[in-house]
Amino acid sequence: MSAFNPQKLFVKLIPPTTFIQPVEGRKYTLTHSDITAELFLAIGYVYNYKSINPVMRDEVLAEWKKDLHRRFNLVGKAYVDGGEFTQKVAEIRFKTFKKQMTLALSGIIYGDRPFYTNYPALVDAPIFIHYLSTYPEYRQVAFYGTPRQYLNPSIHSPDLPNHLNSP
Template sequence: MSEFDPHKLTVNLMTPATFAQPVEGRKYTLTHSDITGQLFLDIGYMYNMQVVNPQMRDEVLAEWKKDVNGHLTLAGTAYVDGGEYSSSAAGIRFKIFMKEMDTAISGIVYGDRPFYARYPLLLDAPIFIHYMSNYPQYRQVLYYGTPRQYLSQINVVHR
């Protein structure tokens, strides 16, 4: 991943999900190819764990959840480590996730544009990413703005 290129995004809507349903519990599985730079987004009622590389664990998962006040938020996770890496290796993974997260979120938001057309209030919902790690310095929940901010930054050049 790197700078987001909409032409390198492939979206798979997993039935019975549609661009209208579900809302709460809507799940995103974002994976990529290091070789081609292609992004792959699966949208559904469940995560598509069949596309996740169990050795790499470099996917970004996200879902629409209600917060403590009942408002929907886009809550994502990035798997830094579960104790299988040294602190320095986990640190490298954490830095890579941090560097690439804007691209990943852009892919998730851009790939589900018809959903936002039906639910425009969600354009201003907060996005939080939970970095999962056994090391406290990498175990963090960070705020990443709103879907509207990501859509406004994407320039589509028609080819």
């Protein structure tokens, strides 16, 4: 897997979203180009469904949500399958998402740096990714650390410690 390259990240704010608002419900849509390795991040009150390839479904979606204790978490999802793929294809998709998730989260977090200037407490909020699948072995939730780990690409390693990648 290649390391995160901020020069290949393109960020779009969907109005009326700013780098200040919203906080709760702030949504991220991250897509990419397999050809150019560019990442495209849309930030808004809604997901940017227009940017999602309905056949590939290889986007990562995330949003800021409050948990039962009213603390913010960055909660994301990766669509592994909805029953349309064989188990073998679902397994490949799952492994690809797991392998690329650190890169995807780097794009999401790094692309919204001004937001963290306005809400510095959120740099230590937990990140959880839900892998969505009809196959139980691929339907899981994984903890990916905190935004702090993804904010500086010059010190960011493309691979997190194993304990952060396990369900």
